[in-house]
Amino acid sequence: MSLLEIIRFALRGLTTNKLRTTLTTLGIAIGVSSVIILIAVGNGSSKQIQSSIDKLGTNTITIQQSFGGFGRRAAATASARKPLTIGDAVALSDPTKAPDIKQTAPVASANATCSVGTNTSTPGTFDGTWPSWFEASNTSIAKGTYFTNDDVTQGRRVAVIGNTTATDLFGTASPIGQTIRCGGIPFTVIGTTTIKGSNGFQDGDSLVVAPITAVQRSLTGYGGLQSIVVEAKSAGVQDLAQTEINTIMDARHKITNTNNRDYRTLNQASLLATSSSNSSVFTVLLGVVAAISLLVGGIGITNIMLVSVIERTREIGIRKAIGAPKGAILMQFLVEATILSLVGGLIGVLGGFIGSHFKIIGVQPAIVPGSVFLAFGVSVLIGLFFGGYPASRAASLRPIEALRHE
Amino acid sequence: MDPVIDVRGAVKQYGAGDASIFALDGVDLTIYPGEYVAIMGPSGSGKSTLMNIMGALDIMTSGEYFLDGIEISSMNESALSVVRGRRIGFIFQSFNLIPKTTALANVELPLAYQGVKASERRKRALAALDVVGLKDRVNHEPTELSGGQQQRVAVARALVTRPALLLADEPTGALDSKSTADLLDLFDRINDAGRTVVVITHEDEVAHRAKRVVRMRDGKIASDTLNPGRVA
Numbered sequence: 001m002s003l004l005e006i007i008r009f010a011l012r013g014l015t016t017n018k019l020r021t022t023l024t025t026l027g028i029a030i031g032v033s034s035v036i037i038l039i040a041v042g043n044g045s046s047k048q049i050q051s052s053i054d055k056l057g058t059n060t061i062t063i064q065q066s067f068g069g070f071g072r073r074a075a076a077t078a079s080a081r082k083p084l085t086i087g088d089a090v091a092l093s094d095p096t097k098a099p100d101i102k103q104t105a106p107v108a109s110a111n112a113t114c115s116v117g118t119n120t121s122t123p124g125t126f127d128g129t130w131p132s133w134f135e136a137s138n139t140s141i142a143k144g145t146y147f148t149n150d151d152v153t154q155g156r157r158v159a160v161i162g163n164t165t166a167t168d169l170f171g172t173a174s175p176i177g178q179t180i181r182c183g184g185i186p187f188t189v190i191g192t193t194t195i196k197g198s199n200g201f202q203d204g205d206s207l208v209v210a211p212i213t214a215v216q217r218s219l220t221g222y223g224g225l226q227s228i229v230v231e232a233k234s235a236g237v238q239d240l241a242q243t244e245i246n247t248i249m250d251a252r253h254k255i256t257n258t259n260n261r262d263y264r265t266l267n268q269a270s271l272l273a274t275s276s277s278n279s280s281v282f283t284v285l286l287g288v289v290a291a292i293s294l295l296v297g298g299i300g301i302t303n304i305m306l307v308s309v310i311e312r313t314r315e316i317g318i319r320k321a322i323g324a325p326k327g328a329i330l331m332q333f334l335v336e337a338t339i340l341s342l343v344g345g346l347i348g349v350l351g352g353f354i355g356s357h358f359k360i361i362g363v364q365p366a367i368v369p370g371s372v373f374l375a376f377g378v379s380v381l382i383g384l385f386f387g388g389y390p391a392s393r394a395a396s397l398r399p400i401e402a403l404r405h406e
Numbered sequence: 407m408d409p410v411i412d413v414r415g416a417v418k419q420y421g422a423g424d425a426s427i428f429a430l431d432g433v434d435l436t437i438y439p440g441e442y443v444a445i446m447g448p449s450g451s452g453k454s455t456l457m458n459i460m461g462a463l464d465i466m467t468s469g470e471y472f473l474d475g476i477e478i479s480s481m482n483e484s485a486l487s488v489v490r491g492r493r494i495g496f497i498f499q500s501f502n503l504i505p506k507t508t509a510l511a512n513v514e515l516p517l518a519y520q521g522v523k524a525s526e527r528r529k530r531a532l533a534a535l536d537v538v539g540l541k542d543r544v545n546h547e548p549t550e551l552s553g554g555q556q557q558r559v560a561v562a563r564a565l566v567t568r569p570a571l572l573l574a575d576e577p578t579g580a581l582d583s584k585s586t587a588d589l590l591d592l593f594d595r596i597n598d599a600g601r602t603v604v605v606i607t608h609e610d611e612v613a614h615r616a617k618r619v620v621r622m623r624d625g626k627i628a629s630d631t632l633n634p635g636r637v638a
Contacts, residue, residue, distance in 0.1 A: 005518055016506040318502045321463055322516040322563065323491020325484055396483075399463040399490070403502070 006328060010335035017308075024304045025344040028379045031297025032348025035290040035375035037355040040365030042286035046279030047366050059102075059235050060136055061242060062266040063088075063228040063249070081262035082253045083224025086212075089130075091248055092230055098244040100237040101230055105133035108212050109226035110219040112183030114169060121168030123161075124206035126182065127226070128215025134160075136231035139209075144176045144191030147211050155213035159187040162207030163195045182208060185218040242267065290371075294378055301379070302386035305337060309390040310405075316394045317402025329395040330388070337387025338380070345376045408475055410571055410602045411437040411460055416469035418455050418625075429455040430466065431625035439570065442597040443604045444616035444633075452625040453606050454575060460604065461496045461573045462489050474570065491520050495564025497574035501556040503548040509535060509559045510544040516567050534562040538592060554585025561592060572596060574605045578612055590615050 014021045065084055089106035092098055108128040114121050127133070131146050147158050159180065166175045166189075175189045187210055196204030216222050232241035245265060246258070255261050309316075316329055349372055356365040394402060418430040429452045437443055447453045458464035459471060462478055471478045473493060481489065490496070503512045513531040522530070535544055538558040548556055557577060564572055574593070578586040586609075594615060597603045605612060613619050614635065621629040 002521070012507070314502075315504060318504060319515070319519075320487065321461070321490060321496055321498075321502070322519070323487055323567070324515075324519045325487040327484075328519060398465065400458045403463070403498075 003331075006331045007335055009332045010339060013312075013332065013336050014339060020304060020308065021340065024301060024340050025347065027297050027300040027304070028341055028344025028383065029348040029351060031294045031300075032345050032375040032379050033351035033355060034293045036349065036352025036367060036371050037360070037365060038286040038290040038293075039283065039371040040352070040356045040367045041360050041363050042279070042283030043368050044366040045363040046276060046283055048363060049275050049279050059232045059238065060138065061230045061232065061238065061245060063230060063245065063263050064226070064266065065224060066262055066264040084228055084263060085225065088249065088252060089225070089228045091252060092228065092245060094248070097248055098241070100233050100240040100244060102233045103132040103136055103231050105130045105136050105229045106212060106225045107133065107227045107229060108216050108220050110183065110215055112185075112208075112219055114165065114180045114182040114187075114208060116169040116178065116180050119169045119171075121165050121206075123165050123208045124202050125162075126208045126210075126215075126219075128210050128212035128220065129229075130212060132231075133209065133229055136229045139196070140194050141191045142194040143174070144189070147190060147209075152211040152213050155217055156211060157185065157187045157214045157218070158190045159208050159210040160191040160193060161189055161209075162193050162205035164203055164205040165208055166192050180208075183219050187214075238267065287371075290375075294375060297379065298382040298386075301341065301382050305383070305387040306390050308336075309333060309387075309394050313394050313397070313402050313405040317397070317399050317405065320395075320397075320399040320402060326395045330392050333391030333395075334384065334388050337383045337391075340387070341380045341383025344383075345379045348379065349376055407438055409436045409438050409472070410441075410474060411435065411604070412470075412472040412475075413456070413460070414470045414472075416456065416459060416471065417467045418452070418459065418464075419467040428625045430459075430469075433469075433622075433625070433627055435620065435627065435630075437602060437604060439602055440597070440600055441602055441604075442593070442615070442617045443602075443620060444613040444618070445604065445606045445620045445622060446608060446613055447622035447628070448608070451622040453622050455625075456622070457573060457575050457604070457606050461494055462486050463496070487519075491516055492567055493569050493571060495561075495567065495569040495572045497557070497560050497564050497572070497577045499576035499579040501548070501553070501560045501580070503556055503559055503563075505549075506547055508545050508547055509540060509551065509562075512548070512559055513563045513566050516563060520567065530566055531562070534566040535559070537565065538562045539588075552585070553581050554588060557581060557585070557589060558592065561589070561596075565596070570602060572601055572603045574603070576606050576608075578607065578609060586611070 063084065084106070086106050089104045092101055092104045106129060110126040110128065112126050114123065130152055131149055134140070134146055141160065144160070146160065147156070151158055161175060161180070169175065169180055170178065175192060178189050179186050180189060187208075193205070193207060230241065230245060232238045242265060249255070249263055250258065250261070253262055319329055352372065352375070353367065356367050413433055413435045416430045416433040417428065420427045420429060433452070433456060435456070445453045445456065455464065459466050462473070466479060469479070473489065478486070478489065504515065510528070510531055513534055514527045517527040517530060532541070532544065535541055538561050540555060540558055540562065543551060543555060548559070551559065578589055581589065590612060593603055593605065605616060607613055614633070616633055618630070618632050620627060
């Protein structure tokens with residue numbers, strides 16, 4: 001009895017009950033594709049978060065003024081707090097005291113509405129800074145140029161604007177060389193930044209960046225800085241850079257109690273770690289949902305296989321009575337189960353790949369190869385085991401017992 | 407001449423202890439090649455049980471069964487499947503064809519399990535269907551055939567492996583009188599060709615055709631007589 005012969009028997013067995021075959025295949029396919037898609041959605045969302053954090057620059061440490069807590073104790077010490085100054089930024093750039101810091105950029109933020117003719121736009125971020133800011137904050141230029149150190153020294157009113165601001169003010173026309181008025185002060189646009197997208201809280205493209213001297217002179221005055229952006233030499237030395245920042249800043253601000261600093265540092269790496277652990281929880285959650293759907297699908301396969309074998313016990317008896325060896329009968333059912341679960345599994349994988357091309361609740365799914373193998377493997381194994389086990393039991397019956405089965 | 411069937415002290419017990427029932431209670435039966443035996447008896451007399459044991463479909467509680475001189479009761483499952491496939495042709499009251507499968511495929515099936523090549527298989531199956539007079543019905547499924555035709559397909563399936571022994575368990579029980587007559591004529595021809603035929607029946611009409619009639623009662627053989635009308 002050749003394997004080819006057994007496969008022909010199995011195919012005949014499958015085609016004699018087309019509805020049952022179709023439903024089983026469908027059950028497996030849905031189980032497999034839902035696992036693939038759900039895990040892909042979880043993975044896609046975590047990738048999305050990661051990429052938006054990557055755009056912020058992972059080597060970057062931001063120093064901000066700390067306003068202490070609330071209450072009497074915070075108010076009492078408030079007078080001792082020193083603002084962030086350009087001097088701090090210069091001190092942090094010292095290559096001997098801070099060997100792991102690549103560069104720094106002081107940031108003076110303004111709140112101003114910009115206008116061109118009748119078009120107005122209030123940028124989410126209006127920063128006066130140094131040219132080093134662009135690299136430290138991982139911002140690149142799409143069109144035009146950066147402003148230079150000379151622009152800073154001379155206090156020239158030039159600006160680099162983000163895509164949202166440019167569209168608000170100029171529509172589709174090129175903003176380069178045009179003049180915008182922000183808080184009544186004219187700035188000449190010399191460049192636009194590449195699109196950053198949203199980080200979830202803030203539109204990264206609603207942006208105006210100008211030389212710090214020009215912004216301080218015309219808009220914010222010479223008070224404390226909003227922040228100082230520090231770029232470590234690499235992501236690996238971020239912790240060293242952090243220590244150097246604390247040493248330099250503690251000395252300059254005469255901090256004795258390190259629990260009560262008048263500044264605080266925000267580290268992109270720690271932000272990244274938090275958010276990726278959040279999104280991995282999300283992925284695990286989706287994975288569990290998917291696993292349950294696979295399990296339910298598996299129980300469906302089991303059920304149909306069991307019913308299929310039980311209702312054909314009599315047929316098994318007939319086959320045995322005319323000389324079918326146990327192995328041939330078992331093989332026939334195993335091949336049937338294999339074909340069902342292979343075809344169902346493959347359709348499921350195909351469905352998973354197709355489904356992952358569509359955005360689901362705003363997330364572009366990204367397929368995890370492991371999930372494909374897992375879902376496919378589990379469905380095939382379930383099909384084989386739960387098709388094989390009852391078939392082996394039925395094939396072991398004496399022919400007369402199987403024949404009496406109704 | 408060596409017997410085809412040699413059953414010695416066959417006992418088949420269902421249940422245990424006080425509640426146990428003996429379907430066969432010490433049966434000795436010897437059948438020689440070329441015989442045409444009818445086994446008769448009321449229901450519950452053990453005739454079907456005996457038939458199932460002779461067909462290697464069931465096992466007995468104790469006793470010995472030699473088929474063509476070979477002890478069957480000690481055989482393992484895979485050896486038994488060879489015996490069922492090659493030495494015995496079994497015909498059931500309810501035909502027991504594989505549903506949704508053509509007459510030809512049904513007849514080919516025992517050959518397929520023996521590993522006969524497809525072309526050879528087809529040739530032999532067509533020949534067997536020709537013998538039972540169903541040459542024009544080879545591609546019909548069981549539901550498209552009458553009871554008599556279905557039973558003739560079953561006979562073709564039993565004969566296609568060229569067994570020495572044809573066992574039939576109430577083969578005419580589900581047939582009308584015309585189909586019964588046709589089937590009995592067929593059995594006569596099969597027996598005339600030299601095959602051993604054993605038929606279980608409770609119809610006298612069937613028993614009259616046999617050369618030897620064995621009557622059973624309460625799991626024992628009550629009488630074993632030659633049929634004077636048939637034995638030349």
